[in-house]
Amino acid sequence: MKKIYLFLLLVLSVFGLSSCDQFERKPTERTDPTETKEIPPTNKHDENVAVKLLYSGSSISTNGSKEFIDNYEDYLFYGYNLELEESFFENNILYTYSFLNNNIGSELYKLYSFSIVNKTLNIELKENMIAYYPAFGGHTLVFSIEKDYFKLVENINVSGVWGKDDKEKYYLFIDDEMSYIINELDLYYYHGDEIIIQTHVLTDVSLELYINDEFHSTQTAVETNNGYIWEYYLIMPNKDIKISFKVVDGFLPYYKPLDTITFANDDYNYKNVYSPAGSLLEHKDYFLQKYNLNLNEDVVVVEDYYAFSEIYEILMGEPYLHDLTPEEFVWILVYRLAGGSQFISIDYYFYDTFIGYNYPYGKAAGDAAIFSCLDVITILKEDFNNLESLEFNIIEETIPIDDKIYWQGSIDDNFTDNEVIICIDGAFTAKKFTIDDFKDFIDIEEIELLTYNSSYDENDPFYDTWRNVYLITLKNSNKEKVIEAINILITSKYIYYAGPNRILEIDDPVEIAPLPDNYLQFIKARMQFINEDGSYNDYYGGAYVENQNEFIICVYGDYVPIEYEGIIYKYVEYSYNYFLSIMEEATNFATDYSIVLIGIDEKENKLLIQLKDELDVSLIINRLDELIEDFDANSIHFDVNPEGEIILT
Incomplete structure (x- = not known):
């Protein structure tokens, strides 16, 4: 029979967590070094550890909890919402530790370290630097422990490590709500340690790294065997720091997902879709009288926390348990019809001034049946107040088709100090770019289309293979600014290559025959046959050159072209x-x-x-x-x- 010792000290301060232990630490003397197994501190990104903290929040289950769960049946019975598969329990168990806490919030704690000393598993936790709600209530920690590792354990001791190693190492707090980071990071570093942070490559935006909420650096594109990633480099100072990210320089408005629950007649095993336990319309008179909410409306805004708690309990059949600060949120109820089962699940996003949505399970024609759905959206009150209307816009973004090519040069390369060459992704051949498309992101002076494109029309046979190339001229002459502009431009989904305008050095230059004097006249003359979208008008019949300097433009129909010196017009039968x-x-x-x-x-x-x-x-x-x-x-x-x-x- 394993004996589990749990030690708890309630927080007395209402001002924060930084100076008060949440757990009483019980030191254990190491009498037998052969029974000691030390494992260094780890971060949440390390997936190969024997002990992991899977959950830190209020009660994880409304069906009670169990200290140790070692099989999938018990896991399902107690209703832990951890998205674990049955195979997980082949090699792992769950250990649940619940206690009373003076603050309410999710992810208040992180795993700092663990070790086995004299058959006692010492689990040490560190506070997270996040916002919390000062209120007395229960808090639950759920750990996974590898079964082979657990065989070595007779006792478990959970404790805090506030201030540990502060004289030697400094704490690295990672604020990465959107999971940008892809590499393993430690929680503690020595002063002077170099830290490399790796993230996914994002399209249409630049991702800035912030240290203690102050700008530090932008990304550097690095090629790996599996494609490109972004890297950031910093030196650990002689103090604890917080790293976070900010999305900037976007060519599209920044968006963030909204937490959504959908109620429908059938959940189809979709995530966050449920069959309602009760009908809201049966209580419409009650909500109208008590909260002035008209549930007959297609869109209902609920700003009263207690009203929403009652709505939630009717729909879910259970109390509304959460880690939110109620006064910071608004709830939006959206009634809609789904023309197919794949349209039941829906994803909502906040786009600065409006709410957008798309369907994660396909947009093809669905089943003949029509499903009545109710979406419950949770949105920050600050974001809600920025909405210009409660109209919902479907988001169907064009997807780039070309693999990005990253410039791999350096500032020592021979290139002009105020120009950038960009190649446009083939999915956007029909889009004509101007200064207005880039002026908010780089100091642009001028943009010029280098490739004369007759293929703006998607019906053109050469449309799929055509790629437009532009020359961007910057306002300032500075090679560092050129590189900065390249790094910003390549993040756009519209651009598959951005690089400098190289200066070619030719050892044995070849004499090139000059263009005929009337070549520019020919270019001007042909412009009268080109529409604003780049396609030819119906009067154009083609063009060709004879005798190296005679430019002939073919004219179809009764159009009378503008005369240009040295240009010959010829009327033809077909356009x-x-x-x-x-x-x-x-x-x-x-x-x-x-x-x-x-x-x-x-x-x-x-x-x-x-x-x-x-x-x-x-x-x-x-x-x-x-x-x-x-x-x-x-x-x-x-x-x-x-x-x-x-x-x-």
């Missing part, structure tokens, strides 16, 4: 857009025939199709005639080559 429409259809079915090449011969004003089998010609003409209104077979020139070689004309 360029007409050829593009044929190319799109022919490209879609090209693999059904022996087609090897499709292109536009702008000089001859023909669509060129090269293929292997002459018998396919009539089949292709008939198919295009069915697909394209006013199709003219004379607009196509077919080249047949049985060998499949591409013929250059």
Whole structure:
């Protein structure tokens, strides 16, 4: 029979936790060194330890608790909400330690260290530097202990370590609510220790590291075998510190998830979806009279904590147990219909001035049945007061399609001191970027499109392979500012590469023939045929060069073009857009025939199709005639080559 010694000292101070022990520590003399097993302090990110603190908060179960749980059946019976699988209990047990505390809050404590001394498992805890609610109540700690490790234990002693090692090491408190950090960190470091913090790469934002709520540094992109990560570097000072993060420089508004519970006729095993224990509408007169809440509204705002507690108990069939500070929160009830079972579960997010949502289980057409749902959203009162309306916007963001390429150079590389080159992700080819897209994030003076793009139209056959390149000019000439701008720009989902404008050094320069004098006139003349979105208008029939310096622009229809010196206009039978429409259809079915090449011969004003089998010609003409209104077979020139070689004309 194992004997468990638990020692408790209630906190007397109502001002905080920093100076008062929450646990009485019972020292144990080490009489037999061979029975001593020391394990160094660990942080929450270490997944390979024999003892872990899984829960720190108010009562974890409304069905009572059990000091030791070593099987999945008991775990389910007592209703611990720890999201553990049955396989967990093959190698681990749960140990529950409950006590009365002078402060209410979740995650008030962290595991500092543990060790076995003379068959006694000493578990030492450290306070978290978080907000708490000064109120007398119960607090529960749930630990996991590996079964093989537990075999060595006869007694368990839980204690606090306030001030331990302060003369030698300093405490590193990690405020990482959004779980940005991906590497293991210790809780204590010596003065002068170098600390490397690693995080996931975020899109559309920059992630700043703060030390004791003061800005420290921005991320550095580092390539690993598994892709890129972000790193931050700091030296431990001679004092305890808190690290936290701030999302800034975003190209999209920053958002944060909202805690949501959904009630529906069937929970479909979705997380945070429940079948209601009772009906609110049966109590609508009561809530209207007592709290002035009209539960017949589609959206009901509940600012009274006691009103919400009653609502929760009706829906869940149990009291509302929480670690919240009630006066800091507002609850929003949203009645809606779900057109399919996959639409029952829903995720809500706070976006500065509005609430957005999406469906985590797919957006395809669902079941024929329609489900009545009630969403219960918990939101900070501060955020609620910033909402411009209670309209809910579905968030369907375009997903980037290109893998990011990170610049790996240094300040010593040879590049201009005020320019950045950016390549736009293929998912955003149709978007035209201006200074306004970047002025809030970098000191931009000018932006220039380097790639002349005729493929803004998503129906263009070359749309999928086109990538736009821009040159950004900064206001100040400073290579450090160039690198800073690169690090900010690469976080945008719109950009898959950002780098400096390199200065090439050529040992044996090759003489390049100058452009003809009328080349700029040609560029200006062709601009009258280009729409604001970058596509050609219907008067454009193509362009070509003859005799190296004669620029010919083809005109379709009755348009009278603006004259430019040295530019020749030629009226043609077919427009360029007409050829593009044929190319799109022919490209879609090209693999059904022996087609090897499709292109536009702008000089001859023909669509060129090269293929292997002459018998396919009539089949292709008939198919295009069915697909394209006013199709003219004379607009196509077919080249047949049985060998499949591409013929250059």
